[in-house]
Amino acid sequence: MPSAGLEAGSNKVDVAIDLGNPLLNRTVDGFLKIGAVGACRVVAEDAFDCIHRGDISKRQLEETLKKMCKEGAYWGAVAGVYVGMEYGVERARGDRDWKNALIGGIATGALVSAATNNKGNKIAQDAITGGAIATAVEFINYLT
Known part of the structure; x- marks a missing residue:
């Protein structure tokens, strides 16, 4: 809440x-x-x-x-979309792990990129970047 x-x-x-x-x-x-x-x-x-x-x-x-x-x-x-995506993936998969962050980051990166009128390869690049950042943050949180 x-x-x-x-x-x-x-x-x-x-x-x-x-x-x-x-x-x-x-x-x-x-x-x-x-x-x-x-x-x-x-x-x-x-x-x-x-x-x-x-x-x-x-x-x-x-x-x-x-x-x-x-x-x-x-x-x-952007943060609201990411948090919502990650939670949705967690609920759909029934697991709470780093993969939810990866999938949520990929989906958010692609969605935000597409919403700003990017095309093709730029959307894919932003999706990969979003997934990488979200996964890195998840691993850093796990280490601390």
Whole structure:
């Protein structure tokens, strides 16, 4: 179930979202977590640029907000698709192992590539890359 918490001193606020379906819960959780990371990356890069230049304007803040939304939505969507694919493969296979990450990564890489209007070999290359990254992360998690 997707959840988040905010803590300030002795005050703590927890938020949980239950969509009534484990697939939806995991997909939304992946979207929210990785989407937030994508948005934070934009903030960090733009803050560095502002410090480096030594100035900031309202227009720059508006552009940063737009980029935060765009990057957060993009990376959140990719993560949501991956988490949903991996969970679906796990349920279909009845096994929880690295092969689910491989298949989920391949499917996500191909789907995201096709959605961005890539063709043929580029889709296959992105599918292989997605599968390789997902499998590598799974093995690294296993080692730690």
